[in-house]
Amino acid sequence: MTTDPAAASAADLRTDCTADADGRITFALRAPSATGRLLLRLRPKKGQPEKILHLLDPEPGEDGRLRAVLEQQPLLAEGRWDVYLLPEPDAPRRRLRPGLRDLRALLGGHLRDWQSSVAVRVPYVTKDGYLAVRAWLRTAHAEVEGIDVTDRSMTVRARLHGATLAQGAAVRLRLRGGGGTERTVVPRAEDDGRGFSFTVDYGELVGDDDTGDRVWDLFVRAVSASTGEETSIRIGRLFDDVADRKEIFVLPAAVIGGAVVRPYYTVDNDLSVLADRT
The missing domain is CATH 2.60.40 (Immunoglobulin-like)
Structure with a gap:
């Protein structure tokens, strides 16, 4: 797999994302020619090595863009997950910046009855302008x-x-x-x-x-x-x-x-x- 150099520039490495009420998140890469896999990394505590990674296999959508779906399972460990594009297995991973974030389905979360385990995911923009997912996972x-x-x-x-x-x-x-x-x-x-x-x-x-x-x-x-x-x-x-x-x-x-x-x-x-x- 290869990545178009122009599409792989830092400015173009953006993805839209849509969250639904059940915790599913759909990512849509904005660079049509980008290829590879999406990588979510649980951000480790300072001075600690990273331990938990989660890979997503994108598929081309009707518009030709790669789309990857983070399903309800497996449950994400509580913490902050940074989102990357992994162009090739041995290529350096590239951190993704946010495009459009559609989080409207999350607004009525307090109206539903959540069962155990309580698993919440919210895509957000980090202080340095990258896309991440905040996850909570609690028994109650x-x-x-x-x-x-x-x-x-x-x-x-x-x-x-x-x-x-x-x-x-x-x-x-x-x-x-x-x-x-x-x-x-x-x-x-x-x-x-x-x-x-x-x-x-x-x-x-x-x-x-x-x-x-x-x-x-x-x-x-x-x-x-x-x-x-x-x-x-x-x-x-x-x-x-x-x-x-x-x-x-x-x-x-x-x-x-x-x-x-x-x-x-x-x-x-x-x-x-x-x-x-x-």
Whole structure:
């Protein structure tokens, strides 16, 4: 297999992609003369070697462009997957830039009932302008459906997927790096045992230190649908087209006892609360 030099230039190595509600992603290379296979690489942690690769075999579409489909199976491991074109088996792989991204089918993700395992995929553009896929893979998940913020508290509405609330269920706020320090809130459960809400009093999260900050991560204790056992499930928001929510969804802050308290989404789109005295 060969690749037209002009088509293989960095500027032309682009692919359109379309995501559907079931997790399937279709890639369509914009360079008509490009050939080869698509390679998805799970981005390794800094200093670690890459370990997981996934190859896709494209086929010519009606317009002559190569199209490759990432099916629902196998499930992608949780993390960030970079997308490459592999022109030939021994040729250097070339990272792909994004063309059109049709993610409309992802917008109603919060309206469906997800079963275990919860597998979410969102194509996105990296900071340096390349195409990647953000994947989440969890046994169960608690999806945030709304957050109401006051000057002293926040009330979160959420729904479980792949789990139901356990008898005596509790929302736990764990102090990051706090050696097991927790605050517990009793949730208000809906009749189906999956929807719930809870209110967090910010005053419970502010420490007595004059400086420094505290980060609290939110979990709910529930029963896994796959194992039937009680487990702690991270609370966050995954079911839409936003791969990186942290810098986009900025929630209001409140000042409590000299500390600035603000709920926020982490780099993994999980919900946490920062209490900052700096």
